Amino acid sequence: MKNYRLLSLAAAATLALASCSKNADNASASAAKLEVRLTDAPGNFNAVVLDVQQIEVHDKDENDPSGWQTLVFTPQAVNVLDYVNGKSALLVNTDFAPGDLKEIRLILGPNSYVVGTDGQQYALKTPSGQTSGVKLKLDKVTLAAGSTYQLLLDFDVAKSIVERGNWKAGNDKKERYLLKPVIRLVAQDLRGGLRGTVNPAVARPQVLAIRAAITGPDTVSTFADASGAYQLNGLAAGTYQVQFFPSVAAPTGQPAYKSVVRPGITVTNNQVTDLGVTPLN
Template identity: 70%
Template sequence: MKLNRLFPLAAIALLGLAGCSKSDDDNTSSKLEVRLMDAPGDFQSVVLDVRQVEVHLKEENDPNGWKTLSFTPKAINVLEFVNGKSALLVSEDFAPGDLKEIRLILGPDSYVIGRDGLRYDLKTPSGQSSGIKLKLDKATLRQRETFQLLLDFDVAKSIVERGNWRPGNDKKERYLLKPVIRVVAQDLRGGLYGTVNPAAARPQILAIRTSGLLAPDTVSTMADASGAYQIGGLAAGTYRVEYFPSTAAPVGQTPYRTVVVPNVTVLNDLRTDLRVTTLN
């Protein structure tokens, strides 16, 4: 996933704008949508205890600039929102203007279900108090327009296994949540998609922008169990797409290999079909 550097849980829509007063004239108001999405990860479930979404409207370090959005606290399994699906967190009318920063407040009940079927609590060192902050670059709500912010959550980078954890050690959490989130604005609508064969290779897929107005940049995802993948929210440009298998081929079968596809063109408002990529 591209990082604008959790949600780096970025990345996974945007968090927050509720406290601003709505204009008396509905025709001059804006609408803000905040959505959350994710790439498939190596867990059965990744559940985030989201308590509050806020947005900052003033200059950096101004403590009076934070406004709370209308959001009902909920537990969200981010792995349910992959391959183009997204969770709508916020949709509300708001006064036009610039957004400087967003903040996600997490509660203490985030957890993962591992491949072993067991639940492991996630400790969030800063997300419960000061919150997870993401800076916004040129995010402006205009009159009579809907502005969508997408939080692209990178599971692989956001969930870190503790080095001192051992099976049977109940006193220490196995995983820490150090959110890495990419923030995607509405006007970035390019993308690419395809499938890998065999699906069992479960590759990580990197889209590395090599030319264009915003180059360089790297966005990543992971193919799902069927071999399908897609990456959205890409700026127009030329990309190099790399496939890195995360599993080994069964004994006696052709080994999985790393594949690099150069010179992939991504255009605004269009999704590029990379069809089937063979990894053996």
């Protein structure tokens, strides 16, 4: 991997400065820009913090270990629940040599944790088989000179955090949850989206957008927030069935919340389709 950066020599002569500036401009023009962002499909937790230590990409054949390149990244703890409904955390923004990318890998540290709805903090243990990192394959990702390419990592909290079946209150908090990351990888050229609101907002439904594809149904999900709003980004163009499943029951004496299916929803690249208000009772 090559990082192309502007050169600055404070003590150099004017001619040397001009030469450096010209070389840097040429290098920048011949480089590609790579962004890596993280977003989330929320789950039933108050916080989900990932200890992200390193991010790498692979630009050679799968079995060639020399192809792994470390990206410019500052290790950090990221609460993925801060990045829902269209928000995303910018993890990497760097110049990169043009060419094909095959895989991306996240190296997670030992300090990931969740805060449950009970307000208690629980460690997230990563199975030993994933200590080498979470690998995601890239499909036909080619970085071109002078262009920006964004990789969106869509972390699914509900599927990624697994509670041990034999855990009981009072047991060691470090033993309650396992982290088995389920991450959907979306390339930047998929820029379609869906948004809308539900009524009543207190139903807090899970929202699924399902598109038929050659490789099987492509399903993306999120939850409506406390105001009833939801947004799904990084969708391929096509026709979707959007499903709403209330996550809570209606109070006694009020009409029951209903599951709703809205078929035939069209998603177009570079546009966010607004579904308006979806009633759930």
